Amino acid sequence: MRKVKGKEVSYAKYGYLFIAPFFIAFLIFQFIPLIQTIYYSFFEYYRSGLKIIGPNPVGLANYSALFEADFGRYAGNTIIMWIIGFVPQIIISLLLAAWFTDIRLKIKGKQFFKVVIYMPNLIMASAFAMLFFALFSDNGPVNTTLVSMGILSKPFRFLSSVWGTRGLVGLMNFLMWFGNTTILLMAAVMGINPSLFEAAELDGCSPRQTFFRVTLPMIRPILVYVLITSMIGGLQMFDVPQILTNGKGTPDRTSMTLIMYLNNHLFSKNYGMAGAVSVILFIIAAILCLAVYFTLNADDDSKRVRKRDRFKPRKEAVNG
Amino acid sequence: MKKGFKAFLSIALAAAMIFGMTACGGGGSSEGGEEAAAEQGKVLNIWCWNDEFQSRFNDYYPGVAEVAEDKSTTTLEDGTVVKWTINPNEGMNYQDKLDAALLAQESAAADEKVDIFLVEADYALKYVDSDYTLDVKELGLTDDDMADQYQYTKDIVTDSNGAQKGTTWQATPGLFAYRRSIAKDVLGTDDPDAVQEALADWDKFNAVAEQAAAKGYKMLSGYDDSYRTFSNNVSAPWVDGTAVNVDANIMKWVEQTKEFTDKGYNNKTSLWAPEWAADQGPEGKVFGFFYSTWGINFTLLGNSLADPEGAQEVGNGIFGDYAVCYGPEPYYWGGTWICAAAGTDNTELVADVMKQLTCNPEIMKKITLDTQDYTNSVSAMTEIAEDPDFGSAFLGGQNHIALFVEAAQKIDMSNAGPYDQGCNEGIQGAFKDYFDGNVDMDGAKANFEKTIKEKFPEIESVNWPE
Numbered sequence: 189m190r191k192v193k194g195k196e197v198s199y200a201k202y203g204y205l206f207i208a209p210f211f212i213a214f215l216i217f218q219f220i221p222l223i224q225t226i227y228y229s230f231f232e233y234y235r236s237g238l239k240i241i242g243p244n245p246v247g248l249a250n251y252s253a254l255f256e257a258d259f260g261r262y263a264g265n266t267i268i269m270w271i272i273g274f275v276p277q278i279i280i281s282l283l284l285a286a287w288f289t290d291i292r293l294k295i296k297g298k299q300f301f302k303v304v305i306y307m308p309n310l311i312m313a314s315a316f317a318m319l320f321f322a323l324f325s326d327n328g329p330v331n332t333t334l335v336s337m338g339i340l341s342k343p344f345r346f347l348s349s350v351w352g353t354r355g356l357v358g359l360m361n362f363l364m365w366f367g368n369t370t371i372l373l374m375a376a377v378m379g380i381n382p383s384l385f386e387a388a389e390l391d392g393c394s395p396r397q398t399f400f401r402v403t404l405p406m407i408r409p410i411l412v413y414v415l416i417t418s419m420i421g422g423l424q425m426f427d428v429p430q431i432l433t434n435g436k437g438t439p440d441r442t443s444m445t446l447i448m449y450l451n452n453h454l455f456s457k458n459y460g461m462a463g464a465v466s467v468i469l470f471i472i473a474a475i476l477c478l479a480v481y482f483t484l485n486a487d488d489d490s491k492r493v494r495k496r497d498r499f500k501p502r503k504e505a506v507n508g
Numbered sequence: 509m510k511k512g513f514k515a516f517l518s519i520a521l522a523a524a525m526i527f528g529m530t531a532c533g534g535g536g537s538s539e540g541g542e543e544a545a546a547e548q549g550k551v552l553n554i555w556c557w558n559d560e561f562q563s564r565f566n567d568y569y570p571g572v573a574e575v576a577e578d579k580s581t582t583t584l585e586d587g588t589v590v591k592w593t594i595n596p597n598e599g600m601n602y603q604d605k606l607d608a609a610l611l612a613q614e615s616a617a618a619d620e621k622v623d624i625f626l627v628e629a630d631y632a633l634k635y636v637d638s639d640y641t642l643d644v645k646e647l648g649l650t651d652d653d654m655a656d657q658y659q660y661t662k663d664i665v666t667d668s669n670g671a672q673k674g675t676t677w678q679a680t681p682g683l684f685a686y687r688r689s690i691a692k693d694v695l696g697t698d699d700p701d702a703v704q705e706a707l708a709d710w711d712k713f714n715a716v717a718e719q720a721a722a723k724g725y726k727m728l729s730g731y732d733d734s735y736r737t738f739s740n741n742v743s744a745p746w747v748d749g750t751a752v753n754v755d756a757n758i759m760k761w762v763e764q765t766k767e768f769t770d771k772g773y774n775n776k777t778s779l780w781a782p783e784w785a786a787d788q789g790p791e792g793k794v795f796g797f798f799y800s801t802w803g804i805n806f807t808l809l810g811n812s813l814a815d816p817e818g819a820q821e822v823g824n825g826i827f828g829d830y831a832v833c834y835g836p837e838p839y840y841w842g843g844t845w846i847c848a849a850a851g852t853d854n855t856e857l858v859a860d861v862m863k864q865l866t867c868n869p870e871i872m873k874k875i876t877l878d879t880q881d882y883t884n885s886v887s888a889m890t891e892i893a894e895d896p897d898f899g900s901a902f903l904g905g906q907n908h909i910a911l912f913v914e915a916a917q918k919i920d921m922s923n924a925g926p927y928d929q930g931c932n933e934g935i936q937g938a939f940k941d942y943f944d945g946n947v948d949m950d951g952a953k954a955n956f957e958k959t960i961k962e963k964f965p966e967i968e969s970v971n972w973p974e
Contacts, residue, residue: 234965237634237926238607241966257958326776327783345776348944435599436937439946441955452962455604461965 222470229463234456242460250464258441259449259468265354265437266445269429270422272358277366278414284366285373286399291385306367316364317431320356321347347433350442357429357443361422369414376410377403409484416480420473426451549618549853552590555606555625557597560802561844564677565590567878568871569864588857598780600929600963603631610640613851623852624861627674629664629843634926636665641673642848647859649675653867657884664921665845674845675866677875678801679884681915682736684835685804686796687826688904694720694795700906704833710764713836717773720795729787729794730777731765731943732936737798738764739932740839745925747967752931752960756973762939769943778940785811790825800841801882801912804832809902821901828901832908838918882912889913927964934959 229250233242284305288298295301308316323330324346331343346352380403388398404411426447429437435451437444446469453462556562559579566575566582574583582590595605609622627635635641645651654662658679665674684707688698694716695706707713717727728734742755768774775794777784787794788811799808810816814825822828846866848858864871872885876892880900883889892898893910900908938956941947947955957970 235607236964236966238610238638238640257961325782327786345944348776348940348946350946438937438941439944440941440951441958449962453965455600456963456965458962458965 225463225466225470227463228459229467231460231463233460234458246460250460251468254461254464254468259446259465261441262444262446262449265442266423266425269354269357269361269425269443269445270419272354273361273365274418274422277362277369277418278411280362281366281369281373284370285377286403288370288374289377290395292395302367302371305370308363309365309368311364313360313364313427314431316360317428320360321432324352324356348439350439353429353433353439353443357425357432360428360432361425364428365418365421369418372410372414373407376407380406412483413480416476416483420476423469423473423476548856549623550588551619552584552588552854552857553593553619553621553623554590555593555595555602555609555622556844557595557602557626557628559594560806561626561846562592562594564865564875565861568875569861571860584857588854597628599933603634603929610849613640613849618853621851621853622849623854624858625847625849627665627845627847628929629680629840629845629921629924630928630932631926632665632674632845633924635847636667636673637926640850642850642852642855643671643673644675644848644859644862645672647848647855647862649859649862649867653863656869656887657866658886658916658919660919660921661843661845661884664924665847674847675862676843676845677866677872677884678843679882679889679912679916679919680800680802680840680843681882681912681919682740682798682800682835682839682841683804683832683908683911683915684796685799685808685830685832685903687792687794688829688831689826690720690725690793690795691831694723694725698831698904700831700833700911703831704835707833707836710836714764714767716795717768718771721771721773724793726775726787726794727773727796728768729775729784729792729797730779730781731769731774731940732779733774733798734764735761735932735936736800736841737835737837737839740841740920741837742923745923745927746931747925747927750966750968752927752967752970754935754956754970754972758935759973762942765939765943776944779936788812790814792826798835798839798841800839802842804830804908805880805900805902812902828904831903831906832911834911834915838915840919840921876909880908882909882916889916930963931960934963 228243230245230247231243232246232249233244235241287293288295288302322328325331326343326345326347330346331340334340335343344352346356384402384406385398388402393401424447425445429443429445430448430451433443435448437448446465450462450465450469453465554561554565562579562582566572566579571584571586572582573585576582580592582592584590593609595602606622606625609616610625613621625635644654654675657675661676661679662672665676666672686703691698691703695703697703706716713727720727738757738761739755742757744753744755746752765774769776775783775787777787786792788797788808790812797803797808808830809820809827812826812830813820818824820827846862848855848862852858866872866884869885869888872883873888873892875881876883876888877898880902889909890913893907893913895907898907898909899905935956938952938959941955942949942952953970953972960967960970
């Protein structure tokens with residue numbers, strides 16, 4: 189009797205012990221820096237040569253300076269480059285996921301293709317960007333090939349043209365992430381009850397109808413998840429454009445993303461401005477996270493409500 | 509009970525091991541630090557941005573005993589180990605890393621402290637006018653030691669209190685290096701005096717550019733090639749207080765480069781880009797390049813070879829096809845100074861390195877004869893300039909040192925300042941978009957202002973010339 193009681197108490201204690209390392213690490217490496225970032229965003233605090241200036245409290249001056257200095261423009265750049273990469277990514281991924289999971293197609297070497305499309309994600313983004321920088325330079329292999337094939341009369345200067353640079357960034361993001369998205373969507377499709385597909389087939393659905401009427405609605409929660417995580421990832425776009433444009437966001441700052449802008453301030457050790465940029469990014473990311481949370485939960489809630497509704501009449505019927 | 513004891517024992521043992529190890533490590537390093545502080549250190553840390561000084565040191569410093577295979581360390585005869593820390597210069601990367609190291613200098617262990625760091629003309633003042641550099645005279649260098657050096661190389665590293673904080677083995681007057689074969693085709697002669705006559709001022713230079721374009725050549729490779737000839741002849745430093753003042757001469761560079769670009773006189777490359785380097789090689793169709801001393805024997809020679817690993821002789825690429833003349837305006841480019849970091853534990857060795865590698869006329873002369881670099885010894889350079897037998901095979905037998913001696917007297921670094929690298933890179937980057945046609949003049953100006961304010965938060969305004 190006494191033994192049993194003792195065991196019950198100690199279990200909870202060990203539980204806290206096991207989760208403690210996470211909370212300690214979180215506190216030291218995430219929470220305190222976060223609070224510090226927010227705190228310093230209200231200060232003038234930077235390094236001038238080898239002298240440290242500040243921290244002097246300046247209120248909201250950093251924030252107002254930020255919005256005067258094209259913050260919106262860099263946000264726009266980030267969104268444009270994200271869309272250039274995301275639109276083809278989601279279309280190709282959906283297509284591939286539908287094909288790979290279709291039992292009637294019987295694609296051979298599925299596993300092999302899955303590995304191949306996931307491969308670009310394993311390369312470091314910076315190495316990938318370096319590769320593209322070399323490939324698409326003014327005298328690079330792409331230009332040489334296009335000119336010798338007679339498609340172009342003289343080399344096209346990709347990295348000196350606005351849409352050339354943005355397009356390359358989008359293309360790289362697409363190549364790096366479509367494999368990952370495909371695998372996520374495949375998991376979602378395979379999670380659908382096969383009897384639904386069988387029923388659709390029996391009722392004479394064409395493959396297109398099956399895709400739009402059965403598959404798409406059923407994987408909606410995963411699609412929303414993919415969209416939002418990709419948005420958050422896009423918001424943090426940095427390494428690809430940074431390496432491709434040598435940190436300058438050329439031409440005319442049209443490929444300067446928010447994080448590259450943040451990096452510029454961090455490089456000159458301007459903790460005040462960098463803090464202000466970070467805080468705004470944090471708020472945007474937090475809103476996006478909440479959006480995911482509510483869309484996913486709202487979905488569950490509405491199902492539960494529907495179920496309850498379905499039960500109610502029966503109960504009434506029994507009572508009646 | 510038994511199980512519990514075993515577990516306890518193993519944990520206790522593991523803990524003992526970990527604590528034992530850390531205790532050992534901590535004790536060891538602190539002991540070493542105390543010893544080193546008492547006398548001269550056994551490790552000399554040198555910070556630089558390329559292997560130029562490293563190879564000079566390894567080849568010419570008398571005390572060198574052994575160089576590591578990967579060149580990361582050099583061992584001296586007295587057993588001192590020289591550790592090289594090399595960080596690329598571009599985008600103020602070297603300054604950034606060096607700043608971090610210097611700010612941590614006080615708390616660093618004796619063998620980790622920076623002992624020597626190199627600085628470039630573009631930001632020398634930032635370190636010279638700080639407490640992080642030592643007065644070379646306090647280290648033991650005398651005016652007599654340095655009497656043979658060019659005065660400007662001493663002026664630029666002299667702080668506002670008159671203390672000289674660095675010293676250099678080179679002077680860096682700039683010249684215009686042109687292709688003999690192209691000059692013959694365009695001007696009918698490759699004689700340096702005649703070519704100089706044809707390029708004596710900017711109007712003549714532009715006229716030759718037109719002639720060269722008519723024959724299918726480019727006058728210059730890219731946007732930044734002539735930049736230094738303009739930026740070195742400005743009337744005031746970049747920064748005054750918290751304002752950046754763009755000099756009228758810089759705008760002349762913008763005007764000329766835009767004209768060259770629109771008329772097809774250049775190849776639209778940027779400094780240090782692979783296309784730019786290729787233009788200097790066998791396939792290049794570019795009339796010439798503005799280069800200072802180190803650029804001719806170090807960069808241009810390397811780029812001119814068809815087979816970089818092959819012998820440096822006529823027949824390998826366009827070796828021998830270049831010659832030099834003064835060009836339209838005198839200028840300088842680059843230059844590397846040796847500074848002693850405050851807090852160094854190797855004061856004697858640092859002083860000796862400075863003495864041997866910047867003040868010893870024998871070594872200076874030998875460096876020039878071996879590498880054709882232009883060294884900081886007026887007497888040795890004049891001697892070589894007057895030597896009728898001296899000539900550079902790379903330049904078709906021309907005695908380029910004679911031209912450098914002339915050009916070196918015209919160097920004026922009085923307008924150099926601590927912000928120069930950031931401003932020079934900033935304006936070249938901002939106006940590249942203008943030359944490419946991506947922005948108009950106002951857009952380029954606005955982008956320059958943004959870049960400067962990001963790089964230097966203390967800058968409040970940017971003033972443009974009328």
